[in-house]
Amino acid sequence: MHVLLAEPPGPNLAPYIVAVFAVVLLRVGTRLRDPAPKVLLPLAAFVLFVCAWQVAADLARYELRDKEGNFLRMVEVFPAPWATLVGMREPFTDGTLLRYAVASLYRVAAGFVIAAGIGIPLGLWAGWHLRGFQAINPLIQALRPISPIAWIPIAILWFGVKDASAIFLIALSSFFPIVTGAMTAVRTIPVVYVRSAQNFGLTGSELFRRVVLPAAMPQIITALRFALGIAWMVIVAAEMIAVDSGLGYLVMDARNANYYDRVVGAMITIGIIGILLDLGMRRLELLDEVRWGFPSQREEVVEEAARPRLDAERERTETAVAR
Amino acid sequence: MRGVSKVFARQGGELEVLRDVNLTVKSGELVCLLGPSGCGKSTLLNMVGGFDAPSTGTIEIDGRPVTGPDPKRVFVFQEYGIFPWASVWDNVALGLRHRPKEEVARITQHYVELVGLAGFERSFPSELSGGMRQRVAVARALAVSPDVVFMDEPLGALDSLTRLAMRSEILRLWQSEGMTILFVTHDVDESIQLADRVVVMSPRPGRIAEIVSVDLPHPRDIGSPEYGRIKNRLYELLGVTHAV
16 A cells, blocks of 8 residues: 655746745846946846755655555655755854864964965065065976975875865965065065165165065955955865864765755855955955056946947837937 | 167067167256157157166266156156055155144145146046046155156056147146156157257167257247247157158
8 A cells, every 4th residue: 555645746936936036136136327227237137046946946855655666755856945944053053163164264374374484585585686576486387386285195105184185285286376475565666766766765674564565465365365256265175085073074065964955054154254365365455555456446337438429329229229 | 968878688688678878957947858769769768867877877867867766856756656456645645744734735735736636636547537547646756856857658648638738738837847857758849839949869779869958938839930940950850750
């Protein structure tokens, strides 16, 4: 005797309906004046992405039936958005997620500080002394393209499956962009600044402190921001293999236990923290001493200036089409 | 300057930029070096300023050969050379680092006001217009009470109205401070409006074609027949026709 558990569910229309709203939001958002589009457009894009995700998950799942052809249950091939949220409830409430995030952040911070501590002084020195640059730049450029992932076996050999392994990998991966950035920053200081400084009698440490360092600072900050982005990507890879905690480990551990909702949940957490780190680094660009190096308003000014022309063009095209 | 020449080594040979330049500038004089682009006038100025050494010949200031840059002889560059990471105040005070605090404050305040930037002390160069930035550069130069100011096309990046205003500013400051000014320009009117003497240079290799004295009292009437005569003469020396 077979008990009919349930009938297979009908097609899920919800993502399509939500997507229609998102498209309307996009249309409205492009026509409004700033700042509304800055919020509406990314929101609409985000909602559309979640809809597409839901549709893909719906299409991929299949019906599981017994030998007689009776429907047993639906099998999820990969988790839908809601299932992901539900799956993350446990690691979130029992504190695992927070603990792992802190563990990852600690490793990134430690490795990043080591890389900056060595990379910035070395880059400044090699940028200022041509002979130093000639000596070490080829070596740095040769080591730079080796993916940090390729270093994982060496890291484990040297440091074991411990924090030190992951920190070493982070330091390594952020060192090269930082040292290259600092070198380039000093080498591209406009000669007029150096001449001004010499003209007013600045030499030695005073020249360095009052001219070389501040002139190079904006590019160094850009290099740091770039390096932190790389470090955050590498930590996940490092934690998958070289340690047994952290968000990268969570991804791998959940996969091994076949909890794919947690895999995706951990990925999302990684993305959110990555965005927050980058936003934090961008705050540095607003400091008085370096603001001159970041013409952050330019983009919007150009856009504003181009708008009347673009609008006129579009109107012309639309009238032509209408005719 | 006696028998000064400059040869740059470059790919596939040498480039002679200056040949046998002889020039004496009196203390307190305002001399313009006038010539087309590439005639070596900036190179000459860099050597007089101590940033570069001549290939042959000697450059002496007050009887001593120039060996390097010196805070008593300061540059005002076309690209200003003021520091974008420092405020107007800190820029102007750059050359006063080793003086007592009150003195620095007094001198800085004086020159900031003299160039008309009072109220902008805390501003950063990126918040100022081109003309105001050049005023910062001028104030920074004057603050060290220099004997000589070298100006390398200092007004080249400004619009023509600002340039006119800045010329009379420079004249005013020159008359009140009494320093020697060596002014590089390719603008004929600029040279006649400013200079006691205009040194006309011919291109590649750069030589002095002629030195034209401008014996007109300031402020100079750009419509006067004497002004027109000098202007014609300069255009003639530069090999361009005046009437277009």
